Amino acid sequence: MNGRRRFSWAGLQFTYADALTEARFVMLPFLLYAIVKGLPGLAVATFVAMIATDLVDGRIARMAGQSSAFGGFFDSTVDFVVIYSMFTVFFAIGLIPWWKWIVIFVPGLLIAVTQILYAVRAKDVVSSATRDAKVVGQIQYLYIPFLIARTFWWSAGWAQTVDDVIFALLATAIVVNTIHQAQILGRILASSGRKSGG
Numbered sequence: 001m002n003g004r005r006r007f008s009w010a011g012l013q014f015t016y017a018d019a020l021t022e023a024r025f026v027m028l029p030f031l032l033y034a035i036v037k038g039l040p041g042l043a044v045a046t047f048v049a050m051i052a053t054d055l056v057d058g059r060i061a062r063m064a065g066q067s068s069a070f071g072g073f074f075d076s077t078v079d080f081v082v083i084y085s086m087f088t089v090f091f092a093i094g095l096i097p098w099w100k101w102i103v104i105f106v107p108g109l110l111i112a113v114t115q116i117l118y119a120v121r122a123k124d125v126v127s128s129a130t131r132d133a134k135v136v137g138q139i140q141y142l143y144i145p146f147l148i149a150r151t152f153w154w155s156a157g158w159a160q161t162v163d164d165v166i167f168a169l170l171a172t173a174i175v176v177n178t179i180h181q182a183q184i185l186g187r188i189l190a191s192s193g194r195k196s197g198g
Contacts, residue, residue, distance in 0.1 A: 017061035020053040021075050028082055032089050040152040047148060050082065051141075083140050084108050090147050096167075103171050104140075107178040132177035139170045 027046050034043035057075060084105060091101035111133065143166050150159050 015061060017057040018074055020057040020060065021078050023053050024050045024082055025078050028085060032085060035089055035148070035151055036093060038152070043148055043152070047145065054079065079137065080108070080112065083137070083144070086144050086147075087140075090151070093151070095147060095151055100167055103167075103174065107174050107181070110178060111181050132173060132180055136170065136173045136177050139166070139173055142166065143170055 027050050031043060031046040031050065034040075034046060054075075087096070087101060087104050090096045091098065146163065146166060150163065
């Protein structure tokens with residue numbers, strides 16, 4: 001744990017960095033509303049503000065000496081909710097087909113289950129994220145603004161081609177990460193089985 005105190009809900013301290021992280025969660029409904037209702041100005045402004053908080057919350061936590069297991073877990077959880085809510089809305093408005101949504105969303109459920117079981121088993125809010133998960137997240141954060149642009153401005157054939165290329169990269173990263181997450185989940189379940197069996 002590198003000298004860091006073990007997480008306890010009783011001793012939880014909500015920091016300025018955590019407040020910035022929470023701000024993304026608060027802004028999410030406005031972004032989703034803007035996309036559904038066709039309000040490009042609100043959508044872009046909200047998304048830019050959300051990205052800004054994502055870029056600075058970790059830096060603020062480190063500068064203030066407030067880095068914690070909870071802060072990292074909270075940040076990744078909010079990012080998870082934001083990302084998969086966005087893809088679900090893009091599916092709902094017909095921008096991405098159902099099969100692309102399934103390729104993105106179903107492995108996300110596996111990741112969520114793995115994270116929850118990992119945290120429960122470790123008795124701490126720790127993360128089981130792999131290096132592949134970071135690559136997936138980076139591609140997703142490239143794909144989402146592109147889809148926002150497609151929603152409001154880019155409807156030409158070239159945009160669909162670029163969309164397919166980005167999705168192919170994302171799908172490849174998702175497959176690799178899903179394999180690793182499944183391996184982690186298997187180890188967690190096997191370890192829990194050994195403990196329950198004596």
